[in-house]
Amino acid sequence: MTKAEKIRQTLLQTRERRKNQIPVVYQLKINLNSAEKETKDKLFKLFLEAKWLYNYIVADIENRLNEDADKLKEVEIKVGESFEKREITNLTLQMKQALVERIKQNLYDLHRQKQKGYKTGKLQFKHHVNSIPLKQFGNTFKFINQQKTRVKIQGIKKPLRVLGGHQILEGVEIAKAELIKKPSGIHLFVTCYIDRDKYTKIWEHRKNRKGVVKPRVWQTFDSVAGVDFKPIGLMLSSGLKFEWLIKETERLKTLQKELARQQKGSKRWYKTKEKIAREYERITNIKYDIINKVCSFLYRYRTVCFQEDHIKCWKEGYFSKSVHYSAVGIIKRRLSDSLRVPAVAIKSNIPTTKTCSRCGSRQEISLSDRIFKCSVCGLEIDRDLNSAINMLKSVGLDRSELTPVEWETSARIFGNNPYILVSHTT
Known part of the structure; x- marks a missing residue:
């Protein structure tokens, strides 16, 4: 059996298995306080290089979106009125492949919107790339201990400490993950698949942060x-x-007034923008907390x-x-x-x-x-x-x-x- 046939058989088996499973996404936060400066710099450089690669391909899609797009090691970026070359040293091959697939998916979505009669333009450049797909568990990322408190990400030598790994219990199938950069820090969104017959049992016996399993009572209404x-x-x-x-807070309005009075592109301007982003994230977290509780009810x-x-x-x-x-x-x-x-x-x-x-x-x-x-x-x-x-x-x-x-x-x-x-x- 050739390698292509093995991959085809594995995909068919996975599709059949997914029919009886429920996808669940767990959000883990990477503890940057315990990481070294070199590790943190590499982690943030991943998102910067992802932006360089994405915009470089989008600038000339017809010539650059090809089979060798994921093998690029050097790209050109615009600095002011001139172009400079930048090396891509932190993004791994599989990360590049996932970013190239994202561009193809974006182009396909624009094509579908155009077929439906909507006015669509061309694919635009990105000011920020805040998500990097890690599409293969065990290769692009993996947990190095049973408690799932430390994760090893491809391209970064030392493992990272994560918070919230106790949510992922034994018996679930970890499929993929995604690195997400937020104003509050960097998070790891892990996608798992759970069998339908085991979903209720796993939810009713959740672990706390100390690893102790405590049964939870799900009060239902017979109405x-x-x-x-x-x-x-x-x-x-x-x-x-x-x-x-959940309206805009007074702090957000004050920060927006400060931003309007500051010089665009200055250090204070960038610091105020970061504060505004963190305040928006706090408002969004409050809103989603209410949404989750209403849905739970x-x-x-x-x-x-x-x-x-x-x-x-x-x-x-x-x-x-x-x-x-x-x-x-x-x-x-x-x-x-x-x-x-x-x-x-x-x-x-x-x-x-x-x-x-x-x-x-x-x-x-x-x-x-x-x-x-x-x-x-x-x-x-x-x-x-x-x-x-x-x-x-x-x-x-x-x-x-x-x-x-x-x-x-x-x-x-x-x-x-x-x-x-x-x-x-x-």
Whole structure:
């Protein structure tokens, strides 16, 4: 059997195995404080050389994107008005191959967008390359101890200490990773595959940082939930309401004013830009913390029902800032793609807001009216709660009242978060 046939057979076996597996991505942070200066310089130089290689190929794609693109050892970069040559010494062959494949994928995506009728230009240069693919576990990267606290990256002599390796348990298949540079430091995103029948057992027995396995209790609700999304949160058919808006902080506004008064390209200008990037990352972390907790709460229901609202249209209308600050579209996408809870999507043309949840009569209601008042049966109810109840009725499900277990669970998950408001509407 030739080498090509062995690779083809291995790929077929991997594809068959992936059909019964769930991908999980673990985020590990590289501890730069414990690394030597030479190691840190090489690590940051990887991202700089990746930018050089990417822009060099994009500058002349027709002649430079060929079979020998991943073997380049010297590139030309523009410095001011002239061009200078730079050697690529830290990027390994497999890293170069992954970057070349990324360029090909970007070109393919532009081609697909053009076929769909969108206006697309040519591939643009990058000011920063903040991610480097490590596509082969055991070769481009590997863990050198059982606790997964030290990782060896190809091209860097000494191993690096990582934080969060205790999340990866035994029994998972490590496939690939990616080096990500953020304002707070450099992270390693490790992609693993877990068998579907083992996924629940592995999640219920997670290790803490000391390596001790402690069983976790996943409290489920024996009820269904209709979810009505709003620009600033969502409303459940049980009456639970979640509202949050993570706006720009005063510190961010102050830093932006300082940046506007400083000379572009100076040392202080670059330092202020780094502070602004770190502040943006902190705001994003707060926002995603809320999103993860809301999704964790919704995953506990037996079935989740929501309407196919066009969140993109909300951004183009009056609610552009609110949708941006709350990021409710991410929650909706996660519910649609999740395998942990059955999600039922209702068509957007069903008038759930204009229909009475008690008698079924239909009447017009303006956007400013927050209370639905039925002229037939006299029902007065919050318009979002009325819409959430109608979502369940449209698929033949009955509304369930708020149980003490749901209320206690919401208090346990969101009790320590000052950025989200949890209330109950009757």
